[in-house]
Amino acid sequence: MFRWVATILLAITLPVSLSADDLTFTAGVDRTQVAVGEQISLELTVAGSVQDLPEPSTPQIAGFQVFGAGRSQQFSFTNGVVSSSVTHRFVLTPQAEGSLIIPRQSLSYKGKTYVTSPIQITVTKGAARAPQQSQRRGQQSEQTSNGQSSEDDFFIETVVSKDTIYVNEQLTLTFRFYQGKRLYSEPEYKPPSATGFWVEDLPPQKNYYKNLHGRDYYVAEVKRALFPTSPGEKTIGSASLEIKGNDVMSLFDRDPFGFFERRRSSVKPVSLGTDPINVVVLPLPTEGKPVDFSGSVGNFKMSTSIDRTEVEVNQPVTVSIKLSGRGNIKTLAEPQIPDLPDFRVFNSGKAEDVSKAGYVVGGSKTFETTFVPKKPGTFTIPAVVTNYFDPESGEYKKLVGRDYEIKVAGVSNEEIASRSGVLPGRLALVATDIRFIITNQSGSDSFGGLYVTNPIFIFIACLPLIALGVVFAVRRHKDKLAGDVGYRRLRHAVKTAQKHLAVAGSHLDKNEADQFYTEVSRALYDYIGDKFNLSAHGLTEKQMKTLFSEKKATEETQSTFFGIVSTCDEGRFTPSSHEPDVMRGLLQRAQEWIVNFEQNIK
Amino acid sequence: MIFAILLTAIGTAKASDALEYDFNQANEAYQKGDYEEAIDNYLKLVAAGIDNSTLQYNLGNAYFKTDQLGMAIACYHRALKLDPRNDDILANLEFARQNMIDKVDPTATSPIWNWYRSIVLYYTANEWTVLTSIFLLLSALILIYMIWTRERGMIVKGILSLLLVLFMISGICGGVNINLNYLKSRGAIVVPEVSIKAGPGGSFDEQFIAHEGLTFDILKQESGWYLGVFDNRLKGWIRVADATRI
Numbered sequence: 117m118f119r120w121v122a123t124i125l126l127a128i129t130l131p132v133s134l135s136a137d138d139l140t141f142t143a144g145v146d147r148t149q150v151a152v153g154e155q156i157s158l159e160l161t162v163a164g165s166v167q168d169l170p171e172p173s174t175p176q177i178a179g180f181q182v183f184g185a186g187r188s189q190q191f192s193f194t195n196g197v198v199s200s201s202v203t204h205r206f207v208l209t210p211q212a213e214g215s216l217i218i219p220r221q222s223l224s225y226k227g228k229t230y231v232t233s234p235i236q237i238t239v240t241k242g243a244a245r246a247p248q249q250s251q252r253r254g255q256q257s258e259q260t261s262n263g264q265s266s267e268d269d270f271f272i273e274t275v276v277s278k279d280t281i282y283v284n285e286q287l288t289l290t291f292r293f294y295q296g297k298r299l300y301s302e303p304e305y306k307p308p309s310a311t312g313f314w315v316e317d318l319p320p321q322k323n324y325y326k327n328l329h330g331r332d333y334y335v336a337e338v339k340r341a342l343f344p345t346s347p348g349e350k351t352i353g354s355a356s357l358e359i360k361g362n363d364v365m366s367l368f369d370r371d372p373f374g375f376f377e378r379r380r381s382s383v384k385p386v387s388l389g390t391d392p393i394n395v396v397v398l399p400l401p402t403e404g405k406p407v408d409f410s411g412s413v414g415n416f417k418m419s420t421s422i423d424r425t426e427v428e429v430n431q432p433v434t435v436s437i438k439l440s441g442r443g444n445i446k447t448l449a450e451p452q453i454p455d456l457p458d459f460r461v462f463n464s465g466k467a468e469d470v471s472k473a474g475y476v477v478g479g480s481k482t483f484e485t486t487f488v489p490k491k492p493g494t495f496t497i498p499a500v501v502t503n504y505f506d507p508e509s510g511e512y513k514k515l516v517g518r519d520y521e522i523k524v525a526g527v528s529n530e531e532i533a534s535r536s537g538v539l540p541g542r543l544a545l546v547a548t549d550i551r552f553i554i555t556n557q558s559g560s561d562s563f564g565g566l567y568v569t570n571p572i573f574i575f576i577a578c579l580p581l582i583a584l585g586v587v588f589a590v591r592r593h594k595d596k597l598a599g600d601v602g603y604r605r606l607r608h609a610v611k612t613a614q615k616h617l618a619v620a621g622s623h624l625d626k627n628e629a630d631q632f633y634t635e636v637s638r639a640l641y642d643y644i645g646d647k648f649n650l651s652a653h654g655l656t657e658k659q660m661k662t663l664f665s666e667k668k669a670t671e672e673t674q675s676t677f678f679g680i681v682s683t684c685d686e687g688r689f690t691p692s693s694h695e696p697d698v699m700r701g702l703l704q705r706a707q708e709w710i711v712n713f714e715q716n717i718k
Numbered sequence: 719m720i721f722a723i724l725l726t727a728i729g730t731a732k733a734s735d736a737l738e739y740d741f742n743q744a745n746e747a748y749q750k751g752d753y754e755e756a757i758d759n760y761l762k763l764v765a766a767g768i769d770n771s772t773l774q775y776n777l778g779n780a781y782f783k784t785d786q787l788g789m790a791i792a793c794y795h796r797a798l799k800l801d802p803r804n805d806d807i808l809a810n811l812e813f814a815r816q817n818m819i820d821k822v823d824p825t826a827t828s829p830i831w832n833w834y835r836s837i838v839l840y841y842t843a844n845e846w847t848v849l850t851s852i853f854l855l856l857s858a859l860i861l862i863y864m865i866w867t868r869e870r871g872m873i874v875k876g877i878l879s880l881l882l883v884l885f886m887i888s889g890i891c892g893g894v895n896i897n898l899n900y901l902k903s904r905g906a907i908v909v910p911e912v913s914i915k916a917g918p919g920g921s922f923d924e925q926f927i928a929h930e931g932l933t934f935d936i937l938k939q940e941s942g943w944y945l946g947v948f949d950n951r952l953k954g955w956i957r958v959a960d961a962t963r964i
Contacts, residue, residue, distance in 0.1 A: 165919055200921050430816060462819055462911060465927050486819060550810040553776040555745045567847040577851035580858030587862045
């Protein structure tokens with residue numbers, strides 16, 4: 117449950133702690149209510165996106181006995197945030213009942229201080245004690261039935277391979293769990309804390325049977341390699357093992373009533389612990405220590421290889437240096453590469469291969485270095501020299517690689533630079549330097565961006581399409597005019613009428629009354645003819661009235677029309693009406709009538 | 719179009735009056751060998767919003783002279799976007815590339831794509847755009863002619879189809895160019911040596927080591943890290959501070 121809470125907490129806090137070097141430091145307990153004599157597990161978690169997370173110190177909490185119970189480390193990748201977190205576990209045993217507080221824990225890192233929230237713990241007395249006694253009773257009945265001490269059913273021990281070692285030498289820590297009874301589920305193991313050591317797990321776990329004090333035990337053995345990082349007296353903390361209730365049954369019991377035995381014995385949770393172990397870490401001897409000591413401890417061999425020995429100027433050559441043997445491979449330092457004036461030197465890769473065969477940490481580490489020759493000739497890449505301390509013999513040993521001779525062909529950069537650029541005999545121009553800057557302000561501007569995103573450009577680019585549309589419409593219109601007489605007549609009715617009226621106007625100016633009246637009359641008749649696509653000549657008054665009423669023309673429109681027409685008929689034969697003013701008025705009326713008809717009659 | 723060019727030309731003419739001084743100063747500093755000063759002055763112009771191939775080319779040269787190979791290569795690439803056939807830019811980019819440690823062979827890309835890419839990148843995005851609109855204009859003119867005169871002969875139809883095909887090809891090329899040059903982000907490594915990680919964080923495993931000047935496609939950016947694909951299809955995460963966008 118707590119883990120879930122912790123994980124959710126981490127997931128929530130992670131996105132907030134996006135920026136590098138940001139840490140979160142949280143504290144949590146597995147329960148807040150506990151009886152005297154029982155234990156609480158306190159977990160201090162340091163998380164952040166940094167590689168070397170700081171370690172919190174063992175908390176000092178009034179009212180509790182505190183034991184370190186190991187650490188676990190994990191990398192996680194949530195919501196795009198990479199984070200590593202280290203959880204340090206402590207076992208707290210309350211000394212007295214009451215309300216106790218686990219105070220704020222603080223941690224300093226890069227000048228910042230991170231604190232946890234305080235946690236309140238209620239330590240009870242009575243409630244928890246009754247089941248404890250019943251457990252004890254159960255235990256006693258078991259003792260009598262089996263004739264064995266229940267303390268001997270399970271026990272654990274930690275053993276170190278040596279108690280005096282050199283800095284960075286492997287110390288093997290063996291944890292053994294002796295089981296006199298079978299367990300249904302895995303007990304909770306908390307490895308010992310190992311502050312001041314570089315820790316490597318040594319799989320696999322070993323399981324075997326062992327007879328101890330006349331009793332058979334099933335033994336689970338877990339090993340870890342510890343590499344001390346500094347000299348001095350170090351303490352490896354206590355390991356602990358938690359066996360929950362309902363897990364236990366008799367291991368070698370062949371009693372036919374064993375079933376009941378099991379029922380009875382499967383009550384008691386057991387909490388086991390070991391004593392801390394003190395180890396003396398010796399500093400590496402000063403006698404015979406090379407000035408350029410690499411810091412590697414163990415037993416190593418070195419081999420080197422080169423990918424080619426004949427190259428051209430500016431072509432890379434890669435030398436691989438492989439260190440292999442026993443020791444802490446991960447902390448192996450890169451051998452010093454000499455600075456060569458005729459080459460540009462780059463570190464181009466490294467690879468690790470850690471093996472843990474036979475519970476000894478070893479393997480190989482390969483360093484690749486690239487050399488780029490600057491000029492032609494024959495050069496020697498000198499042998500790489502490195503050293504290590506062999507703890508078995510107590511001596512410093514030297515490792516020497518081999519040197520390589522490299523033939524570089526081509527022309528050196530400087531030599532080409534000194535020449536005029538054109539080589540005699542051939543016109544192959546070899547570039548010696550970059551070309552000079554351009555000093556005038558030529559060059560292409562981005563003109564404020566891409567044309568495709570410029571609305572003015574898009575408009576201009578679309579103009580041909582608009583023109584195409586217009587031409588298409590005009591063409592269609594023309595085709596319709598050509599193919600449909602009625603359509604053409606309708607479109608041209610006003611124009612024709614106006615043409616006739618204009619002619620009538622010119623007759624008026626010349627005082628040709630007869631022609632004037634004829635033109636006005638034609639203008640109106642032709643207009644009606646065009647409008648209704650009929651021949652103007654055969655139109656009778658009756659026909660026209662029918663047409664007008666079909667088009668819902670008003671009485672006024674009709675009477676005006678027939679008024680103008682009859683005036684024209686009269687005017688042609690009555691000289692008295694040849695008054696220019698009257699004629700002008702008539703022309704005006706005819707024009708107004710056509711405009712009126714156009715507007716009102718569709 | 720002429721109108722559009724005129725508009726922007728007026729704008730740049732005004733700006734160049736004020737900034738010509740900076741440009742000349744930078745060039746003088748470069749000629750004297752004071753490359754740092756030249757970079758400062760060129761960057762002032764860049765900050766003023768000038769996006770010009772000559773400016774980027776000169777800036778690239780100044781970076782190259784101060785041993786900032788990655789920045790130089792990035793500048794040459796930016797200059798080529800605006801002036802892809804400029805001999806000087808191409809020569810200096812090639813020269814700068816020769817000084818790179820990593821020789822990446824773009825083996826994974828097909829030769830047909832490489833050939834097509836070189837055609838697409840031979841013109842700028844704007845040149846393709848203008849070309850496309852010219853083909854559009856010509857197609858429209860032919861169509862207008864056909865509509866007006868009712869000419870439907872094989873020759874006119876042939877010309878029209880050809881123009882329409884050219885219109886489509888140049889349109890597609892323009893689109894691909896814009897995608898390559900403007901929509902896709904590329905980056906260049908600007909520190910001498912960088913460890914390419916398996917994830918966006920320093921604690922992830924190292925995939926490989928890359929050196930200055932290597933360019934890559936930026937697939938995404940996450941919490942201060944780029945996910946990049948190099949030309950040989952290798953993928954990895956690069957800290958944003960170790961690279962620059964082209």
